[in-house]
Amino acid sequence: MSxxxxxQTSNGMLTHLGHILRENPVTALSFGLFAFFVGQALxxxxxxPYDPLATNAAQALQPPSxxxxxxxxxxxxxxxxxxxxATRLDLTISVxxxxxxxxxxxxxxxxxxxxGGWLDAVLNRILDTIMAFPLFVLAxxxxxxxxxxxxxxxxxxxxxxxxxxxxxxxxxxxxRREAGFALAARLSGNSHLRTLAFHIFPNALPPMMVQVSLNxxxxxxxxxxxxxxxxxxxxPTPEWGIMVAEGANYIISGHWWVALFPGMWLMLAVxxxxxxxxxxxDLVDPRRRT
Amino acid sequence: MLSVKDLSVAFRTRKxxxxxxxxxxxxxxxxxxxxxxxxxxxxxxxxxxxxxxxLDAGGRISQGDVSWNGRDLRAASESAMRQVRGRExxxxxxxxxxxxxxIRKVGHQIEDVLRQHGRATRANAHEKxxxxxxxxxxxxxxxxxxxxxxxxxxxxxxxxxxxLALACGPKLMIADEPTTGLDITTQxxxxxxxxxxxxxxxxxxxxxxxxxxxxxxxxxxxxxxxxGQIVETGASGDLFANxxxxxxxxxxxxxxxxxxxIRDLLPPEIRTPDLPHDVGGRALxxxxxxxxxxxxxxxxxxAVKGIxxxxxxxxxxxxxxxxxxxxxxxxSMLVRLLDPTSGAVVFxxxxxxxxxxxxxxxxxxxxxxxxxxxxxxxxxNPRHNAFDSIAEPLRRLGALRGAALRARVRELAHLTGLPxxxxxxxxxxxxxxxxxxxxxxxxxxxxxxxxxxxxxxxxLDVSIQAVVLNLxxxxxxxxxxxYLFVSHDLNVVRLLCDHVIVMQxGQIVExxxxxxxxxxxxxxxxxxxxxxxxxxxxxxxxxxxxAAE
Numbered sequence: 001m002s003x004x005x006x007x008q009t010s011n012g013m014l015t016h017l018g019h020i021l022r023e024n025p026v027t028a029l030s031f032g033l034f035a036f037f038v039g040q041a042l043x044x045x046x047x048x049p050y051d052p053l054a055t056n057a058a059q060a061l062q063p064p065s066x067x068x069x070x071x072x073x074x075x076x077x078x079x080x081x082x083x084x085x086a087t088r089l090d091l092t093i094s095v096x097x098x099x100x101x102x103x104x105x106x107x108x109x110x111x112x113x114x115x116g117g118w119l120d121a122v123l124n125r126i127l128d129t130i131m132a133f134p135l136f137v138l139a140x141x142x143x144x145x146x147x148x149x150x151x152x153x154x155x156x157x158x159x160x161x162x163x164x165x166x167x168x169x170x171x172x173x174x175x176r177r178e179a180g181f182a183l184a185a186r187l188s189g190n191s192h193l194r195t196l197a198f199h200i201f202p203n204a205l206p207p208m209m210v211q212v213s214l215n216x217x218x219x220x221x222x223x224x225x226x227x228x229x230x231x232x233x234x235x236p237t238p239e240w241g242i243m244v245a246e247g248a249n250y251i252i253s254g255h256w257w258v259a260l261f262p263g264m265w266l267m268l269a270v271x272x273x274x275x276x277x278x279x280x281x282d283l284v285d286p287r288r289r290t
Numbered sequence: 291m292l293s294v295k296d297l298s299v300a301f302r303t304r305k306x307x308x309x310x311x312x313x314x315x316x317x318x319x320x321x322x323x324x325x326x327x328x329x330x331x332x333x334x335x336x337x338x339x340x341x342x343x344x345l346d347a348g349g350r351i352s353q354g355d356v357s358w359n360g361r362d363l364r365a366a367s368e369s370a371m372r373q374v375r376g377r378e379x380x381x382x383x384x385x386x387x388x389x390x391x392x393i394r395k396v397g398h399q400i401e402d403v404l405r406q407h408g409r410a411t412r413a414n415a416h417e418k419x420x421x422x423x424x425x426x427x428x429x430x431x432x433x434x435x436x437x438x439x440x441x442x443x444x445x446x447x448x449x450x451x452x453x454l455a456l457a458c459g460p461k462l463m464i465a466d467e468p469t470t471g472l473d474i475t476t477q478x479x480x481x482x483x484x485x486x487x488x489x490x491x492x493x494x495x496x497x498x499x500x501x502x503x504x505x506x507x508x509x510x511x512x513x514x515x516x517x518g519q520i521v522e523t524g525a526s527g528d529l530f531a532n533x534x535x536x537x538x539x540x541x542x543x544x545x546x547x548x549x550x551x552i553r554d555l556l557p558p559e560i561r562t563p564d565l566p567h568d569v570g571g572r573a574l575x576x577x578x579x580x581x582x583x584x585x586x587x588x589x590x591x592x593a594v595k596g597i598x599x600x601x602x603x604x605x606x607x608x609x610x611x612x613x614x615x616x617x618x619x620x621x622s623m624l625v626r627l628l629d630p631t632s633g634a635v636v637f638x639x640x641x642x643x644x645x646x647x648x649x650x651x652x653x654x655x656x657x658x659x660x661x662x663x664x665x666x667x668x669x670x671n672p673r674h675n676a677f678d679s680i681a682e683p684l685r686r687l688g689a690l691r692g693a694a695l696r697a698r699v700r701e702l703a704h705l706t707g708l709p710x711x712x713x714x715x716x717x718x719x720x721x722x723x724x725x726x727x728x729x730x731x732x733x734x735x736x737x738x739x740x741x742x743x744x745x746x747x748x749x750l751d752v753s754i755q756a757v758v759l760n761l762x763x764x765x766x767x768x769x770x771x772x773y774l775f776v777s778h779d780l781n782v783v784r785l786l787c788d789h790v791i792v793m794q795x796g797q798i799v800e801x802x803x804x805x806x807x808x809x810x811x812x813x814x815x816x817x818x819x820x821x822x823x824x825x826x827x828x829x830x831x832x833x834x835x836x837a838a839e
Contacts (some may be wrong), residue, residue: 180669181679183627184732187661188683189651202673279484286673 010272020282022237027279033272040087052238061255071257073243074234074237074250079258082238083265089239090269093150094219097157098212104158104207105165106201112166113173114196120170135160139222143231153232157222168211172204190205206285213277217270224266240266291342292462294316294423297354299333299518301339310336312518318462323488323495325509325526327502327541328749330722333518334498338464343371343380358462377407380455384467389454390439396450397435400457403641407458426453427483445476447482462624463488464496469504473612474778478822481508488668500751502545503824505528506530514538544756546781548808552763555785557754565767569788572601573636574772575624575740576662580633580643591601593619595796596633601740601789606773608783608804610819611793621776625661628649637740647809657687657736664745666725667707670717674723676703677713680731688736693696702731707761723754727761734765742774747782759786780823784808792816 021028045052050068056076063156064071070079108127112120142156176182177200184201186192224241226232233239235246240262247259282288292641299311311333318324339345341356343363356363358374366374375381383389385533400419410418423431426449439447448468455463465484469477482818485508488495499505500736505512506526512807513523514537522535533539553561555690582594594616601607611617622628624635626647635643642655660683663669670679680699684690690698703710708727717725733741743762747755763786766773777783783790784804791801792815800813811817820839 180663181671181674184534184663184669184729185671185682187625187656188628188653188732189656189686190682191651192648199671201669202658288715 014287015194017258018288020279020288023118024279024282025245026275027282030272030275031279033268034276035149037087037091037269037272040084041091042088044087048078048081049083050081052077052082053236059144060075061250063255064257070261071255074255075248077236079243079261079283082243083240083262086238086243086262087265087269089237090220090241090266091222093154093157093223094216097154097161097219097223098215100154100158101161101215102208105162106169106204108162109169110173110201110204111167112136114192114200115169116174116177123166126171127166128132131163132179136222136225139226140229140231143226148231148234150233153223155180156226157219160222161219162209164215168207169204172207172252172255173200176200176203186239188199206281210277213273213275213280216276217273220266220273221270291320291359293355293357295355295357297340297356298352298656299345299349300352302348303348309352310349310518311340314513314515314518314520315354315397315522316513316523318494318496318614320461321492321496322511323485323497323509325505325512326496327500327505327512328499328515329541329753331517334515335466337515338381338466338496338498338707341464342375343368344375344758356406376403376455376460378460379462379464380458380460382448382451382455382463382465382468384470386444387439387452390447392439394459395436395438396442397437398452400453401591403457406805409458413489416735422451422457425456425487428453439663441475444472444592445480448472448476448480451481453488453786456491459491460493462494462496464577466498467500468497470500474780475822477504477820477824481582484650490725491818501824502530502541502752503547503752507824514541540753544752545593546752546755546759546779546785550785552759552785556760562764563688565764567604567606567763567767567770570606572603573600574603574605574638575601575774576636577620577624577632577799578634578636580620580623580635581631582616582623583629583631587720593796594623594630595797596669597793597796599791599798599801601772601774604770604772604786605789606775608785608787608790609793610778610780610790611776612778612819615793616796616797617776617793618744621661621744621774625659625742626656657683658738659740659742660733660736660738661742661744662729662733662746666729666746666748670725672717675714675716676708676720676728679717679728680713680735683732683735691823693834698735699731703727705734705765706731721754722750723757726750726754726758730758730761730765731768734769734771737769738771740772740774742776742778747779748777748779755782780808780819792819 007115021031054077059072059076060074062072063082068078068080073079108123112123139156139160142159143152146152146155173196182195182200185195190199223232224239224244227239227241228245235242241252243262244259244266247262250258295315295557297311298309298313301308301310314337317325319695321416324338326334336349341363351364358379363374388397397419400422401415402587403409404418405415413773420431420435423434428434428449441564442450465595467478468484474482481504497509498503509526511523512526514535515521516537522529522533530542533542540557541568543557546555549614551564553564556605577599578599579596580594581596584593597620608618609617619628623630623643626642626645630643631646633643634641636661637655642650645653677699679731680694680702684695684698699713700710703713705751707728707811708724708731712720712724720728747758752759759782765771775783775787787804789802790804790807792799792807792813794815799815808820811820
């Protein structure tokens with residue numbers, strides 16, 4: 001936005017990020033873990049020691065060893081390779097789902113919060129209806145009805161998350177609709193739409209970032225959960241949820257590693273996103289930039 | 291009775307220890323009212339919290355003694371303090387609505403306190419609560435007993451809070467900004483009531499306020515605080531008439547009062563000669579039978595009931611009234627953010643009241659009518675730095691870009707006295723006065739002919755108010771703007787305006803030249819407003835001679 005010196009602003013953002021990371025070690029840890037997962041998603045498939053789909057009956061159900069760090073599964077596939085390669089799919093599903101619900105939730109919530117009246121009432125009732133269902137069951141229903149594809153998992157996860165974003169944005173926009181700076185923006189010649197989009201909505205970003213990060217972890221769990229119950233990614237595609245589901249059958253026979261490692265990765269990913277919330281909020285909050 | 295010696299309060303913050311109060315000492319005699327006066331951040335509220343030992347986490351008394359009737363309050367145990375609070379020393383806070391439980395009837399809240407401290411039994415609590423409400427002069431106390439706080443006005447809520455504070459017959463009452471946010475007539479009623487009660491019951495009181503005039507009128511003795519220290523103590527009249535400390539002098543000078551010129555508010559070393567402004571004969575704005583009716587849940591609300599006035603080119607008109615009188619609705623309609631129900635707004639010879647607000651945004655005259663908002667903090671976007679805030683109207687309506695834009699923003703910053711290096715700062719990094727300057731720079735960016743000032747100094751400390759008022763006077767003379775100054779403070783309006791309009795209940799009750807309305811008001815409401823303004827003791831001699839010149 002600034003006409004003063006665009007390059008200075010981007011530098012300012014970097015130093016601001018550095019400041020936030022130094023200030024809070026938990027945030028630094030979560031950003032580090034996040035980078036770790038993004039790295040896996042981007043280049044993981046070229047770095048893993050084995051083809052995640054290659055079966056080897058002779059090596060089935062081997063415990064963790066130097067050759068197979070996380071052991072092998074019932075078909076002799078390397079669990080480590082599969083866990084790492086699955087990162088891309090799981091992150092893609094959750095990032096896209098969260099992005100879709102962020103965009104739609106923001107638009108709906110902002111409109112309801114700014115204009116209010118019957119628009120607000122109608123929208124709120126629709127959101128109430130969505131939230132009246134147990135959300136995971138709703139997601140199962142959507143995937144079952146639309147078909148068992150990755151896109152549909154994304155849509156289902158997005159739809160059940162929209163109400164959370166819409167609610168946060170609606171509340172944040174509503175309290176600022178009559179704020180002095182919004183009126184001042186109108187006097188500067190901004191239409192209602194521009195005032196809402198460029199002056200009021202950006203102020204809702206800090207709480208939204210907390211919502212995004214909590215939701216990311218939740219979306220990963222949701223996607224994995226759908227696959228776990230058999231509505232989602234189909235075998236043999238590597239995906240944390242399926243791997244846990246398949247591995248669960250072997251826990252009883254003492255082959256714990258088949259389910260444990262994908263489960264651990266899943267937990268670590270959710271943990272990372274949940275911890276990132278405060279850091280992300282500080283990043284988009286200008287009041288922190290002192 | 292109360293003796294404070296060398297009291298210091300420190301807060302632990304992320305940036306290290308902050309000393310909010312630094313070694314203050316004072317004594318309070320029985321029956322005496324002490325006023326602690328200071329600007330925001332001077333440590334006056336923290337002092338009272340320290341006396342009551344209700345400091346926030348992170349704050350602690352780092353040194354000094356507080357002795358209350360021979361007892362050491364600093365060393366007293368928490369359970370001993372609970373006995374002192376309410377029963378011996380009670381406190382009244384700034385926002386009465388927040389001090390009351392919103393979901394309990396006010397009568398029950400008084401009963402709770404009475405019974406908790408053993409002042410009433412189940413049998414006579416109801417009766418005693420009504421007595422307590424009658425003591426604070428609430429009419430129809432038996433009826434109000436059943437009211438919830440939201441059903442009462444701000445002044446009524448403050449009376450209930452006073453009733454609560456007095457319920458247990460305390461010997462000392464501490465009032466922290468008891469009338470901030472109340473209308474001026476309500477302020478007078480509440481302060482008069484407090485004064486009467488304090489006298490009747492022979493209590494001592496500490497009144498904490500930013501308003502030197504108010505403190506001087508109601509307190510026996512004043513202590514002026516600055517940066518955590520008491521810079522001067524003295525009897526009210528003395529201190530006002532003959533301030534010894536330079537800071538007290540600055541505060542006394544900056545307090546608007548009858549008989550002074552706008553330049554007298556500033557410290558002598560930065561006073562500049564008064565710039566004359568010309569009032570032309572041509573009418574710039576004519577308001578004809580303007581009406582605004584809001585649809586309400588219980589029938590339509592008539593906010594503005596057909597008002598008429600004319601503002602001439604170059605004139606500064608004060609629009610005065612208390613909350614709910616329709617002055618904000620009127621200014622919103624004039625600035626074309628709100629559509630009138632009926633009536634005409636003729637600006638520069640053309641009717642603009644009928645143009646819908648959304649279409650007026652793209653009207654060529656949008657830049658001609660601008661507004662400075664009440665709360666400078668609230669009116670700046672927290673995500674835009676000062677440069678972007680000032681540049682917004684220039685980008686949208688002035689179509690300026692690049693170097694021309696930067697030059698114009700720098701020019702505006704210079705004009706409003708905002709140091710250029712502050713342009714890259716965000717609102718939270720600016721002080722109240724600097725934010726006010728950014729708001730003014732933004733409003734005058736497009737060279738408006740007509741500027742509406744909606745209580746632009748209400749949220750500022752008096753010394754900053756003095757500077758901002760003078761800035762507005764300078765800008766008016768230099769840029770030839772016409773002002774509509776909306777305010778509740780008649781003393782401020784007197785300083786800046788040529789003409790005054792007094793509104794009550796959506797109607798204009800009196801209008802005319804400032805001197806005529808202020809010195810010889812014809813309407814009883816105007817007289818009531820004038821009487822309610824705090825009357826500080828005689829202004830210092832220096833200011834008097836200045837005004838005479």
